[in-house]
Amino acid sequence: MARQPDLKIDLRGTPCPMNWVKTKLRLEDMDAGQCLEVLLDDGEPIRSVPRSVKAEGHKIVEVTPLDGGFRLLIEAVS
Amino acid sequence: MTSKKTNGDRKDAIEARAEELKAGGFIPQRQKGKITIRCKAPGGRLTSERLERVAAVARKYGRGLVHLSVRQSPEIPYVDLADLDAVVRELAEAGQEIASCGKRFRVATACGGCEYNPNAWTDTQRLALESTARFFGQDTPHKFKTCFAGCVRDCVKSRMTDLGFQGIVEPQLVPENCTQCTLCISVCEDDALRMGDDDLPARDLDRCISCGDCIKVCPFDAMVPKRTGHAVFVGGTHGKPPHAAYPIAEFVTDEQVSAVIETTIEWYRLHGTRGERLGNTLDRVGIDCYRRALHGIVGNDLLTAADLEKPKWRRILYRGLVDTFPAYGNLASGEQSDGTTA
Structure with missing residues (x-):
């Protein structure tokens, strides 16, 4: 029962902290319960963005390893 | 008159x-x-x-x-x-007190701590306040500086302080919450997490430096803190000349911090000569003499010679430093660092 994202952003190649800024802005525009798919590079992006997502109170519902990165599926909170 | x-x-x-x-x-x-x-x-x-x-x-x-x-x-x-x-x-x-200089217990320093710093595991601000309230101004052979770092990033330099406390955490896996996403393995910079045969992340205890990054990143509460505490470093100083601190214990609890400070001050007063910094006293008298004094308080959390051989301590300490320490003796058998018995 894989959830379908309502919106997708590919942030591979986008450095910190812009990757988090873009993620945060998208999540803020979404309705509670909607899902955002984010693609991130390994390394610093994956060290910081998931932590920030958690700290903001959004819910990471699915994580899939990619070649050289990760796909996060994030459920927005209001 | x-x-x-x-x-x-x-x-x-x-x-x-x-x-x-x-x-x-x-x-x-x-x-x-x-x-x-x-x-x-x-x-x-x-x-x-x-x-x-x-x-x-x-x-x-x-x-x-x-x-x-x-x-x-x-x-x-x-x-x-x-x-x-x-x-x-x-x-x-306005409630503003005066600090001190000279040969005594100085005001403790600390990072922001777990109250608001996202990386910290320990309440460094509270501990700095409490230890200063209790020990400030007590006379010692030379200046005595104490600091509290909330995590292994060690912004307040516990490894270069007379008595430094560094916040650490022991992660624990909750298998039923784990989705095998491998995020934790990806963020571990110490190669301390690997996928085990059971398709669950397994921790290498000899490599894990207790930073807790795996806990912070896990979206599913599958990696959680089992216990937090302090790594303790003693005898460090910058200055003329500098002295790197000896790592002495790990997972010392908040409740044990005061006793560690008190015991260290007592040991320093007993063995230190006037004008001698703690690190030099430890070198002269022998690290095992101090370890013995602390053993009664922290017990098995005292670091051993075998601990210092582990990759994690070589990673936590300055590069090459471990090789410069005198061998830590086996306190249980009364063996001294030079191989003789007490």
């Missing part, structure tokens, strides 16, 4: 007093008759009211300058010795 003093007598008296004042947090300046007032701010924290009072006093009695000491104390330079009592009184009205 008082006899008239000559200028020379008065000058001598002022200089003698200045020397005495240094013990109380008043630092004689190059400029004759001027002193710098060191204000007490454990952990570098003070209220806005105190900060405003420090600023007001600096304007009224100094030159409107405040210097933040390298150990987080706001200092007011260019105060006239004659104004000392008024300055102390006006600071005290």
